Amino acid sequence: MSNHSRKDIEDRFTEACELHSRAEFIAAEKIYIRLLEQVPATGMLHYNIGLLYYQTEDFKKALVHYATARDLAPQDSDLLFNYALCQKKLGQLRDAALSFRELIQISPNDPDTLYNLGNCYKELKEHKKAVKSYRLVLDLEPNHLPAIKNLAYLFHILDDRENALDYYNRVLHFDPDNSQAIHMISALTGAHINSTPSEYIKDIFNSYSENFDEALLDGLKYAVPEKLRSLFDALDYPVKSFSRCIDLGCGTGLAGNEFGELCKHITGIDLSEKMIEKAVEKGIYDVIQVAEITKFLKGKRDEYDLAVAADVLTYLGDLDPVFAALTGATKKQALFCCSTENSDQPHFHLCTTGRFAHSQDYVLKTAARYGWKAVNMTTTTLRKEESDWVEGTLYFLNKI
Ligand SMILES: C[S@@+](CC[C@H](N)C(=O)[O-])C[C@H]1O[C@@H](n2cnc3c(N)ncnc32)[C@H](O)[C@@H]1O
Known part of the structure; x- marks a missing residue:
């Protein structure tokens, strides 16, 4: 050169x-x-x-x-x-x-x-x-x-x-x-707290959002939305389509994806803006909003005939405020499909994982106080935690 x-x-x-x-x-x-x-x-x-x-x-x-x-x-x-x-x-x-x-x-x-x-x-x-x-x-x-x-x-x-x-x-x-x-x-430390701080929810789910679907579906074998949908299909329930659905804690839209086709209009809400961004990309929801569940529901009256909360009540602990708000926001005969992790304690407790577990008795009694009755409840595995399966219950509750 x-x-x-x-x-x-x-x-x-x-x-x-x-x-x-x-x-x-x-x-x-x-x-x-x-x-x-x-x-x-x-x-x-x-x-x-x-x-x-x-x-x-x-x-x-x-x-x-x-x-x-x-x-x-x-x-x-x-x-x-x-x-x-x-x-x-x-x-x-x-x-x-x-x-x-x-x-x-x-x-x-x-x-x-x-x-x-x-x-x-x-x-x-x-x-x-x-x-x-x-x-x-x-x-x-x-x-x-x-x-x-x-x-x-x-x-x-x-x-x-x-x-x-x-x-x-x-x-x-x-x-x-x-x-x-x-x-x-x-x-x-087994502290008695009634709900998960919103800041924690936001931090955790904002940081999970990028790989949430793969981590949950493949890594943790999470199948709650799918299981809720197949149980609903198998259910002898007189209503098979809905006019207005709310997906509470919609995350990236896994539950909305299962239930959306049954609904004329579906709203998704979640505390984590990054999870919401992922859900927006999928185009599942007619309305989608960053909001806290109880606060959002308190502002609605007789609006929804279907509500879904897949793997969300585990972050709420005390279900009383949620049922109070949900009852006001839903129509008569509304259906509420949700999951909880099972607790062997009388009410609910904060597990060492940082999530709440609820006894079936507590869920049914709290629901009943607000006029909700179980049309079906099924005990099943929800997802994996390290090498163990997390046991929980899937509920279909009808507002009577
Ligand atoms: C495990 S993810 C489940 C997401 C979705 N339902 C699914 O089945 O894939 C729990 C979601 O609930 C949301 N969440 C938890 N507590 C909430 C609250 N109080 N208000 C609104 N969203 C909440 C979280 O931000 C997170 O996106």
């Missing part, structure tokens, strides 16, 4: 880097790719192209270029870190964990690497290995809040109440309003 063409290549590379740093990705990519034809075996070029594709979320292409750059510079820790992150983004969790471990051999005391290794193990459900990685992070950076939060969560999952409480309290030390820590401390 002549000096002139080398200079020309360097200038073009500098120009591409400048465009790249200004997030002018398309223009930068064009120059990088042309340069690649002239100087294919250049690690820095492949690294930058990998970075550009990573930033534009084309993780497959990013990985190809990071891999080539890696072959050219196997000991480059920045490169290996990005390569591992990219593997993780692509769901290649085992490969990512391997890459992060390789990186630990090169730079043993890097909290970011240990934290990301912990994240891989956490997603792989290798809880004990995740705990070990996060603890190493805290040895290096004792105030690393994300690691502290994840340790609280993991000890909770591992049924290690003492450590879970310790880490939830540490979370509160740094973030006194952290709704998850506050709620989980209540759950683990």
Whole structure:
């Protein structure tokens, strides 16, 4: 290569880097790719192209270029870190964990690497290995809040109440309003609370919304909406279609999807705006709104002839206010289809999972106080919790 063409290549590379740093990705990519034809075996070029594709979320292409750059510079820790992150983004969790471990051999005391290794193990459900990685992070950076939060969560999952409480309290030390820590401390200490704080619901479901359908349907084998619909179809119920339905705590629309075709008009409400965004994308509801169930229902009169609450009463605890509001908002003869987790205690209780469980007796008596009578109730499994099935009841209640 002549000096002139080398200079020309360097200038073009500098120009591409400048465009790249200004997030002018398309223009930068064009120059990088042309340069690649002239100087294919250049690690820095492949690294930058990998970075550009990573930033534009084309993780497959990013990985190809990071891999080539890696072959050219196997000991480059920045490169290996990005390569591992990219593997993780692509769901290649085992490969990512391997890459992060390789990186630990090169730079043993890097909290970011240990934290990301912990994240891989956490997603792989290798809880004990995740705990070990996060603890190493805290040895290096004792105030690393994300690691502290994840340790609280993991000890909770591992049924290690003492450590879970310790880490939830540490979370509160740094973030006194952290709704998850506050709620989980209540759950683990058997506090008597009547409902789940709205802030906690919003935080949790806003963060679940992206992968909610896959996580619930595939991961947790959640089938409440489907089961409610097939039970309804099998039910000897005189009404088979409805004029106005309300899906309470509609989430991403799984229950609306099952019941929508039976209804001329269907409304979905939920506290989590991110869950609502997902439901909007599916186009199931005629009206959809971010709202709290009891507050929303209080503002309605004789409006609905069908109400659905799939896996939602588990977040409400005391059902009295819900039935009071629902009774005012529904027409005579309305049908209410809902699910609860079963409690072996007389009324309802907050489980260590942070969700409420209700006894069948409590649900039926509370419903009856407001004039609702069971046309059917079926005990079944609702979803998985780690390796166990969560038992619950599906109710069809008629307003008489
Ligand atoms: C487990 S998800 C179930 C979603 C949907 N019903 C389904 O079957 O897929 C529970 C939903 O209830 C919502 N939720 C819980 N408590 C609520 C409340 N008090 N008001 C409104 N939405 C609530 C949550 O935000 C979440 O989207």
